[in-house]
Amino acid sequence: TKPAPVIAVDGPAAAGKGTLAKRLAAALGLPHLDTGLLYRAVGRLMIDAGLDPASTSGESIARTLSPDDLKRQDLRTPDVDAAASLVARDKAVRQALVDMQRLFAREQGAVLDGRDIGTVIFPDADVKLFITATPYTRAQRRYTQNGGSESAPDREERIRAVEQALIERDHADSTRASAPLRMADDATKIETDTLSADEVLSESLRIVRAVMSSKTESSCAAN
Numbered sequence: 680t681k682p683a684p685v686i687a688v689d690g691p692a693a694a695g696k697g698t699l700a701k702r703l704a705a706a707l708g709l710p711h712l713d714t715g716l717l718y719r720a721v722g723r724l725m726i727d728a729g730l731d732p733a734s735t736s737g738e739s740i741a742r743t744l745s746p747d748d749l750k751r752q753d754l755r756t757p758d759v760d761a762a763a764s765l766v767a768r769d770k771a772v773r774q775a776l777v778d779m780q781r782l783f784a785r786e787q788g789a790v791l792d793g794r795d796i797g798t799v800i801f802p803d804a805d806v807k808l809f810i811t812a813t814p815y816t817r818a819q820r821r822y823t824q825n826g827g828s829e830s831a832p833d834r835e836e837r838i839r840a841v842e843q844a845l846i847e848r849d850h851a852d853s854t855r856a857s858a859p860l861r862m863a864d865d866a867t868k869i870e871t872d873t874l875s876a877d878e879v880l881s882e883s884l885r886i887v888r889a890v891m892s893s894k895t896e897s898s899c900a901a902n
């Protein structure tokens with residue numbers, strides 16, 4: 680039987696990881712998991728329960744997370760952005776979510792996007808992509824994605840506010856002790872400032888195919 684391929688897509692906030700991972704999965708016929716939703720859902724449920732993720736562990740909530748929790752429509756608000764990043768510092772929460780991420784890819788393989796997929800969850804992933812762009816580019820993308828108007832008189836000011844929040848979250852995510860955001864040594868970095876989502880997809884497919892065909896060749900040579 681053909682082994683199930685695992686593709687890791689990591690990078691900072693609003694770089695286009697989710698957009699790429701979803702399209703890559705569709706192109707390759709693989710399941711897709713946006714792992715940020717796991718931390719977001721725990722953050723959301725803590726807020727709903729009146730629990731402060733800065734001072735309380737979300738471990739029990741993480742252990743009982745259901746697929747429906749990930750389908751909620753209110754997981755991308757600024758309060759959940761901040762709560763998710765606090766939740767994600769908690770080692771017990773991360774540990775509670777490891778198995779479900781690994782199980783997700785077990786049968787058919789998967790494309791997973793997040794912060795620690797190539798470093799911690801799947802250190803042996805077949806392909807590792809690190810998607811990035813400057814904070815200002817990422818802030819523009821998140822502003823537009825959240826329905827911000829291109830002609831608003833305070834557009835620039837609002838983008839700067841989004842940029843500040845992204846920089847703070849990236850800093851927290853990169854400096855935490857447990858599974859910090861970091862590019863795996865064997866990942867391929869794609870700087871996307873001047874690339875459209877279509878261009879990032881075709882570049883990624885090129886990388887995936889190149890890696891996969893070199894793996895097939897070396898396993899054929901070994902046999």
Ligand code: CDP
Pocket residue numbers: 691692693694697714715716718719760763764765767792793794795796848852
């Ligand atoms: O979409 P965006 O990049 O803004 O965020 P996300 O991918 O949904 O992740 C939300 C938060 O969850 C991040 O700021 C991280 O703190 C955390 N996260 C993580 O620690 N590890 C992952 N694999 C995915 C997300």
Ligand code: CDP
Pocket residue numbers: 690691692693694695696697698699820821823824871874875876877879
């Ligand atoms: O998952 P992550 O937070 O990294 O980013 P996302 O939720 O996929 O959001 C990226 C936004 O930027 C989406 O609205 C995309 O349409 C847009 N975009 C992109 O993903 N890639 C580009 N190269 C350019 C724009």
